[in-house]
Amino acid sequence: MVIGSTISDALPCQRRAAATPFAARETMPAPPLNVFQRLIQQWDAIHPYNAAQVMLVTHPVDAATADSTWRETLADLQVGAIPVRVQRHLDAAPLSAATALPPLVQALDPNESSIDSHLSAELNRPFDPSGETPFRPFVLPHESGSRAYIGIVYQHRMADSVSVRTVLREWFFRMYHPTRARRSPLRVARGGYWTRFGPWRSSWPLIPTALHSLSWATRLKKVRRVESKHFAQPQVRFALHQLPEGTLGGLIDYARWKHVTLNDVFLAAIARVCDRYVVGKANDRRYNLKLATIVDLRATARPPIPDDEFGLFLGFTGVLLRPRDMRDWDTLLRSIALQNVRNKQAHAAESSQLRMAGALIIGRLLKPDQLMAFYRKRFPLAAGISNVNLNRTWVAEHAGRDIVDYFRVSPTGPIMPLVFTPSTLGDTLNFGMTYRESVISPDLAATIAGEFAGQLVALAGAK
Numbered sequence: 001m002v003i004g005s006t007i008s009d010a011l012p013c014q015r016r017a018a019a020t021p022f023a024a025r026e027t028m029p030a031p032p033l034n035v036f037q038r039l040i041q042q043w044d045a046i047h048p049y050n051a052a053q054v055m056l057v058t059h060p061v062d063a064a065t066a067d068s069t070w071r072e073t074l075a076d077l078q079v080g081a082i083p084v085r086v087q088r089h090l091d092a093a094p095l096s097a098a099t100a101l102p103p104l105v106q107a108l109d110p111n112e113s114s115i116d117s118h119l120s121a122e123l124n125r126p127f128d129p130s131g132e133t134p135f136r137p138f139v140l141p142h143e144s145g146s147r148a149y150i151g152i153v154y155q156h157r158m159a160d161s162v163s164v165r166t167v168l169r170e171w172f173f174r175m176y177h178p179t180r181a182r183r184s185p186l187r188v189a190r191g192g193y194w195t196r197f198g199p200w201r202s203s204w205p206l207i208p209t210a211l212h213s214l215s216w217a218t219r220l221k222k223v224r225r226v227e228s229k230h231f232a233q234p235q236v237r238f239a240l241h242q243l244p245e246g247t248l249g250g251l252i253d254y255a256r257w258k259h260v261t262l263n264d265v266f267l268a269a270i271a272r273v274c275d276r277y278v279v280g281k282a283n284d285r286r287y288n289l290k291l292a293t294i295v296d297l298r299a300t301a302r303p304p305i306p307d308d309e310f311g312l313f314l315g316f317t318g319v320l321l322r323p324r325d326m327r328d329w330d331t332l333l334r335s336i337a338l339q340n341v342r343n344k345q346a347h348a349a350e351s352s353q354l355r356m357a358g359a360l361i362i363g364r365l366l367k368p369d370q371l372m373a374f375y376r377k378r379f380p381l382a383a384g385i386s387n388v389n390l391n392r393t394w395v396a397e398h399a400g401r402d403i404v405d406y407f408r409v410s411p412t413g414p415i416m417p418l419v420f421t422p423s424t425l426g427d428t429l430n431f432g433m434t435y436r437e438s439v440i441s442p443d444l445a446a447t448i449a450g451e452f453a454g455q456l457v458a459l460a461g462a463k
Contacts, residue, residue: 031188031189031190031191032192033157034189034192034193034311034312034313035192035193035194035353035356035357035360036193036312036314036353036356037157037158037312038360039356039359039360039363040156040157040312041157042359042360042363042364042371043413043414044126044127044129044157045368046234046368046371046372046414047124047234047235047236047414048123048124048125048126048127048411049155049156049157049411049413050122050123050125050127050153050154050155050156050411051153051154051156051161051164051408051409051410051411052119052122052123052151052152052153052154052408052409053151053152053154053161053164053165053168053406053407053408053409054115054119054149054150054151054152054406054407054408054409055149055150055151055168055172055395055403055405055406056142056147056148056149056403056404056405056406057147057148057149057150057172057176057402057403057404058146058147058401058402058403058404059146059147059148059176059402060141060145060146060147060148061139061141061148061150061175063105063107063139065175066105066107066137066139066150066175067104067105069171069174069175070105070137070171072174073167073170073171073174073181074135076170076181076182076183076184076185077167077170077182077185077186077310078185078186079159079167079185079186079310105137105138105139106136106137106138106139107138107139108138108139108140108141110140110141110142110143113140115140115149115240116237116238116239116240118138118140119151119153119238119409120236120237120238122136122153123153123236123237123238123409123411123434124235124236127155131155131157131158134154134155134158134159135152135153135154135155135167136152136153136154137150137151137152137153137171138150138151138152138153139151147404150168150171150172150175151168152164152167152168152171153409156312156411157312158312159310159311159312160296160298160311160312160313160314161296161386161388161408162296162298162307163186163307163309163310163311163312165307165393165394165395166186166307166308166310167186169394169395170182172398172402172403176402182308186308186309186310187306187308187309187310188309188310188311189305189309189310189311189312189313193313193350193353193356194353196297196301196305196313197297197300197301197313197315197347197350197351197353199351201301201302201350202300202302202347202350202351203347204346204347204350204351209346209351209354210354213351213354213355213358216355217378219288219320220290220378220379220380221285221286222285222286222287222288223286223288223289223290223320223380224279224280224281224282224286224287224288224289224380224382225279225280225286225376225377225380226278226279226280226376226380226417226439227280228373228376230438230439231372231376231417231436231438231439232372232438233436233437233438234372234412234414234436234438235436235437235438236411236412236434236435236436236437237434237435237437237442237445238409238432238433238434238435239432239433239435239442239445239446239449240407240430240431240432240433241430241431241432241433241449241453242405242428242429242430243428243429243430243431243453243456243457244457245427245428246427246460247429247456247457247460248424248427248428248429248460249427249460250459250460250461250462251265251429251456251459251460253460254459254460254462258330258333258337259337260333260334260336260337261337261340262387263293263340263385263387264333264336264337264340265333265456265459266385266387266420266422266456267291267293267319267336267340267385268329268332268333268336269452269455269456269459270291270382270383270385270420270452271289271291271321271326271332271336271382272326272332272451272455273448273451273452273455274289274291274382274383274418275289275326275382276451277440277444277447277448278382278383278417278418278439278440278448279380279382282323286380287322287323288320288321288322288323289320289321289326289382290318290319290320290321290380290381290382291318291319291321291381291382291383291384291385292316292317292318292381292383292384292385292415292416293316293317293318293319293340293384293385293386293387294314294315294316294384294385294386294410295314295315295316295317295349296313296314296388297313297314297315297349297350298313300347300349300350301313315348315349315350315352315353316349316352316355317340317343317348317349317352318343318348318381319335319336319339319340319343320339321335321336322335359379362374371414372414375414375415379415381415381416381417382416382417382418383416383417383418383419383420384410384412384416384418384419384420385419385420385421385422386408386410386419386420386421387420387421387422387423388408388421388422388423388424389424390406390423390424390425391424391425391426395425396425396426399425399426400426403425405425405428405430406423406425407421407423407430407432408421408423408432409421409432409434410432410434411434412434412435412436417435417436417439417440418433418434418435418436418439418440418448419433419434419435420432420433420452421433421434431449431452431453433445433448433449435448
């Protein structure tokens, strides 16, 4: 960690750039980390809170070209090195193609690594705490020989999925469509959650919302949780799953028929598998089930935050499911849909910053092992979901032509034992599963994935 130094002290190459258009950024005040970024710093002390995004392209990838275009991407966008000074995160230095600061692209051998095994290893490998090397890009030839995976593993405290997708777009353009590449820096986000999503911005009442958040402490005492002996080890694994062709269209029709969202359907299917396989059995004291949804807050800001503003803007919402909800599928689906409607009306994702702030304060008082035990007892989530429709992004323009598939990898963090990441592209639907090994074995993970997918396939043909 760079402490008490200026930007030019932390990044000597910026002194050499004094005559460049970027020199004015040397004296620009460093934006403070927002509340979620500070919370992720605490989580990183327990286990790496890493994420990844990967695309499968229709062309073989030359490792040297991938490396040179990656360096060019960092130089143009200025997002290569983000040191941390106390609780401040600094703009990246302008990087030339010749500098050694950007990480080299890792060219993987398909005989030694699969996409799942590589990503599993990367999720457990810490980044430099200084934040100076927040990306680990890689290329991996597909087993077909004619395709390749291009991906970025990243230090999640630095950026959200939208920001990293923008970086991946620019790397992709420089490899395949260089005339479309952006040649100007991304804007570094300034203004935290309170400024962007505070009660006067997002129309949520401060005191009633704070009291409601406190009331959850009582409700969570009745939520089933993972047994302590299985929760202590934070190592995780990742597995990617593809749903059969035609499933997506059928699910969309089903959701419309039931007057719910696709995310509601996913959550109901997740609730079913978590009820059977993830949390402890219901008893007289703990009998409810809690699931979380990770929400992109950019579109809810006023004005909306553009994709080229580099930063992290995520919130959380939750649904609480009672035994009577779990007994019948339609009842379960209605309960989830109703709660999610209420979450939107109450701006629960925006106001989740209050719970983040509370967790941040508690984390400063506890040691990492104590914090793990606190999260297990006080925030007993069975699973989470991060659901993205890529048909609304730049990826859709290249789907089927240059890009065969695109998927995301989310961390579990110290709270959740399991996270699903469904991604929609064209008519296809895949989902990643990140799971804590001490809670879910690879065999059990395969069972969970199979039953989750089986439910979706059945629903796709139900109407």
